[in-house]
Amino acid sequence: MVDLLGESLDRALEEAFTRPIPKSAxxxxxxxxxxxxxxxxxxxxxxxxxxxxxxxxxxxxKRPRRDLAARIEREVKKRWQPQIRSKAKKKAASTDGVVVSTRARFGFTAAPGTTDDARIRHITQALSPPRWAERLFDARDQGATENQLLQIAAQGLGQHYFRDNGRRAHDLDVEFTDVKEIEIGL
Structure with missing residues (x-):
């Protein structure tokens, strides 16, 4: 499985950089x-x-092969501006939260033929209590797998989008599968 959510978390943090990474090899x-x-x-x-x-x-x-150039850039980005990266994580985990935009198959445990059958949906939802951002970043930092990250995102989307923060569908279990794309914004 492609590491969609993990890479998206990294890209979200890279948007906080104040300077570009070095250009030459x-x-x-x-x-x-x-x-x-x-x-x-x-x-x-x-x-x-x-x-x-x-x-x-x-x-x-001077000019690395394409695959080596990508590895060098990825390793530099991992370590670039650690204080800026840390501040962005802290801000998302304490005040702002994250915005999840995804196109994936969502469904629920229900009888066949109901509107609860799994289907592809495009959802953009702010996970505003910062605890969701904190959980995602903590899990990523501790080496969580893509499936574990997706499970956290599914719990957050279930709480905010489908259960409307506890105002409806209280016992609904959200199934989040077949992820086509997912993007995290700070």
Missing amino acids: QAQMKYLVKQLKGTRAAAQALGVSQRTVERYFAGKL
Whole structure:
């Protein structure tokens, strides 16, 4: 399964960045080596040899293969502006919450042929009590799987969209499957 929700959480945090990541492969490699405290650790994180890292660091190699360029960029983004990333998480988890926009199959436990049958829906919903943002970010930081993240999102959508914060459909169990797309906004 594609890591849709996890990647979307990362992209949401990247929108809070105040400066762009380094552009050149050499600058990105220098940043990674500094953050990981050595060329050996950078090589392990990227899945390449230490000598390859040293060549990019020195500027002897300039244009990485497409897959290596993507790995370098991903590793740099993971570590870029950690204080800004932390502030964005804290703000979402304490005051703002998150907005979930998804196209997925939603359904409920019900008799066949009812309106509760699972069907593809496009839903955009603010999960405004910040506890949902906190749960999502905490789970992501602790290495939760995509399915675990989707379960948290399904609980939040069930509470806000389908049960209207406890005003209707009190015992409704939401089934959230066949996710086509999902995007998180802060």
